[in-house]
Amino acid sequence: MSFTYEQSALYCEAVALADIAARAGTPVYVYSSQSILDSFRAYDDALTGIPHMVCYAVKANSTLAILSLLAKAGSGFDIVSGGELFRVVKAGGDPSRVVFSGVGKTPEEVDYALAQGIHSFNAESEAELSLIDAIANRRGVKVSFALRVNPDVDAVTHPYTATGLRDHKFGIDISDVEGVYERARSLKNLVAHGVSCHIGSQLLSTSPMMDASDKMMALVGRLRASGHCIQYFDAGGGLGVSYKPADQAPEIGQFIASLRAKLAAKDLKVMIEPGRSIVGPAGVLLTRVLYRKSTGRKEFVIVDAAMNDLIRPALYQSHHEIIPLRETGRAGVVADVVGPVCETGDFLARGRTVANVMPGDLMAVCTVGAYGFVQASNYNSRTRPPEVLVEGSQWRVVRTRETYDDLIRGEQI
Ligand SMILES: *Cc1c(COP(=O)(O)O)cnc(C)c1O
Numbered sequence: 422m423s424f425t426y427e428q429s430a431l432y433c434e435a436v437a438l439a440d441i442a443a444r445a446g447t448p449v450y451v452y453s454s455q456s457i458l459d460s461f462r463a464y465d466d467a468l469t470g471i472p473h474m475v476c477y478a479v480k481a482n483s484t485l486a487i488l489s490l491l492a493k494a495g496s497g498f499d500i501v502s503g504g505e506l507f508r509v510v511k512a513g514g515d516p517s518r519v520v521f522s523g524v525g526k527t528p529e530e531v532d533y534a535l536a537q538g539i540h541s542f543n544a545e546s547e548a549e550l551s552l553i554d555a556i557a558n559r560r561g562v563k564v565s566f567a568l569r570v571n572p573d574v575d576a577v578t579h580p581y582t583a584t585g586l587r588d589h590k591f592g593i594d595i596s597d598v599e600g601v602y603e604r605a606r607s608l609k610n611l612v613a614h615g616v617s618c619h620i621g622s623q624l625l626s627t628s629p630m631m632d633a634s635d636k637m638m639a640l641v642g643r644l645r646a647s648g649h650c651i652q653y654f655d656a657g658g659g660l661g662v663s664y665k666p667a668d669q670a671p672e673i674g675q676f677i678a679s680l681r682a683k684l685a686a687k688d689l690k691v692m693i694e695p696g697r698s699i700v701g702p703a704g705v706l707l708t709r710v711l712y713r714k715s716t717g718r719k720e721f722v723i724v725d726a727a728m729n730d731l732i733r734p735a736l737y738q739s740h741h742e743i744i745p746l747r748e749t750g751r752a753g754v755v756a757d758v759v760g761p762v763c764e765t766g767d768f769l770a771r772g773r774t775v776a777n778v779m780p781g782d783l784m785a786v787c788t789v790g791a792y793g794f795v796q797a798s799n800y801n802s803r804t805r806p807p808e809v810l811v812e813g814s815q816w817r818v819v820r821t822r823e824t825y826d827d828l829i830r831g832e833q834i
Contacts, residue, residue, distance in 0.1 A: 423453035424705060424787070429748040431785060435814040438707060439746050442783050445818055447709040448726035448806040450794050452482075454490055455812070456703035457790075460673065461494050464695060467677035472690035474540075476520050478658045479505040481696030481791040482704070486810050486819035488512035491699075497540070499658070499694035503530035506537060516540075520655065520692065522569065522619070524590055531556050541565040543617045543655060545592055550605055557610035566605075567615030567655055570598050570640065572633040576621030576659065579737050584621045592618065595636060602649055613649050615692070616641055619657025622697060627671045627679060630659065634683040641687065655692035656680060662701040664740045664788050673698060697791040704790025706731055706806070707746070708769075710782045711761070720756040722778060727760025728767040729800040731786060731793055735766040743769060745776040746783035753777055758784075762801045794820075802828055 424433055431438045433453050441451055464475045476497035479488065483505055488498070489512040497518030498509045509519060516537040521530075524545045531553050534542070544550050544566050557564050571592030576584070584591040593601055602613050620633050634656065641651050663670040677693075684691060708726035715721070733739040743758055754777045758770040769786055778784060797805045804823035809816050 423456040423703065424785070426748055431744065431746045431748075433705070433811045433816075436811050436816050438705070438785060439783060441809055441811075441816055442707045442709070442746065445807055445809055446822065447707050447783065448724075448730050449707050449822075450704055450789065450806055450808045451707060451816075452487065452700070452704045452790055452808065452810050454703075454810055457487065457490060457700055458494055460695075460699045460703070461491055461496055463673035464677060464693060464699075465495065467674045468681075468691060468693075471681065471684075472653075474518060474690070474692045476518070476655075476692055476694045477699055478694045478696030479509060480795065482700040482793070483508050483795055484808055484820060485512045486808075487700065488514055490810075497692075499696075503527075503533045506530075506534055506539070510537060520567075520617075520694070522617075522694070526552075528552060528556060532560075535560050535562055535564060539564075541567060541615060543567050543569045543615075545569045547601055547604065550601070550608060550611060554608035554610045563610050563612060565612050565614040567613075567617040567653070568593050568598055568601055570595050570616055570618045570637065572618050572620065572636045574620055574629045574632045574636070576624055576629050577626060578621045578623050578661075579739075584619060595640065598640070599643060599647070602644055603647070613644075614651065615653040615655055616644070616651060617655035617657065617692070619655075619659060619694065622659050623661040624659045625661040625668060625670060627660070627676050630656065630676075631679060631683065634680060638683055638687060641689065651689070653690035653692055654684065654687075655694065658694040658696050658698075660695055660698040662698055662788060662791070665742070670698075699791075701788055701791035704788070704793055706786040706789045706793065708784055708786060710778045710780050710784065712780055713778075720754055722754075722756045722758045722775065724758060724760060724769065724784065726769065726786065726806070727762040727801070727803065728764060729762055729798045729803045730760070730806055731769065731789055732796045732798075733789070733792060734769055735764075736796075741769065741789060742787040743773065743775050744785050744787060745778055746785060749776065751777045762803070799823075799828055804828060 501523035569592040807822040
């Protein structure tokens, strides 16, 4: 466990979080490097003995220090934009271990990815294949691709994070995909080396992914029978994490063991693109209580972190545990925990029993390492918070707090 109480004070690894708040200020994101590496290795170790590549999904948290940590641990990367590739390269990641996913790649992004020599594209339409082929032809290179297959399984998650149903914008319908592989034979700068799917995010049951894998294995058989040299299966990301103590998140090792069973004797390299399950549990957002306020019917805890820092509660109705940095033993209070932004949707928790905190007290919003800072904005002209990486008893600021000058950078009157 990377976040634990010792003598009533909340620690990240061997660092008291109150020390970080005192020196870096609040709000501030804090990440445990141990937690990130443990989760990455849980995937990597469970795949020992078969050809594989764990490609961390950069969009979950694209901070350079985290990409660098994972690159050094041997991770590949799943990217969805040219900007993410730029970050991977800056962080020392190996482009030959990068897969480029996403439904709307631009010509400039495709060209940049080819120039960097990425591993492969996960393509989502026939028009995109033609574009990649034309640009690869201009560059005089050949590149591997997988089609992102929409296997038409229900991921059973929030509607915004389900991606594998026929009506979703993602991928190519499994009943159409063989025709697309067939027509792609005429594209001379592309080689169909893989199949890929990604059915959604925050999956708390792995059975939809197992159903999808069954369909994908059958597809691999059919494609090979018609002469396509399919070498890898990219199973996407999507494994859920426990946001509530009662959530039963799938165990990474068990999930990979079931996946391996599906692939047995298929002679396929496995690629996997986990994001949330690697960084989600590794991060907290520290915030200070500004005010307490009561309307007679409702109790509010007003804190200095807001929806611009963490939009997940407002966007996905997501639950994040909010715990005090110092345990007091006092009875809790039922309250809305809200930020300073001028939106009713600006809340971190609603009608939640939280510690009976007072102005000046510090709290940690938990499980925010994924889709937290990456979705932060400057709404209400608020500066984005700093990020801190903890390694054992050491910690360092890996992104400084924005200043007012940062807010107007690039603007002209
Ligand atoms: C978002 C995304 C992922 C990562 O999903 P997680 O739920 O964070 O593991 C992987 N692959 C693709 C194509 C994605 O869009």
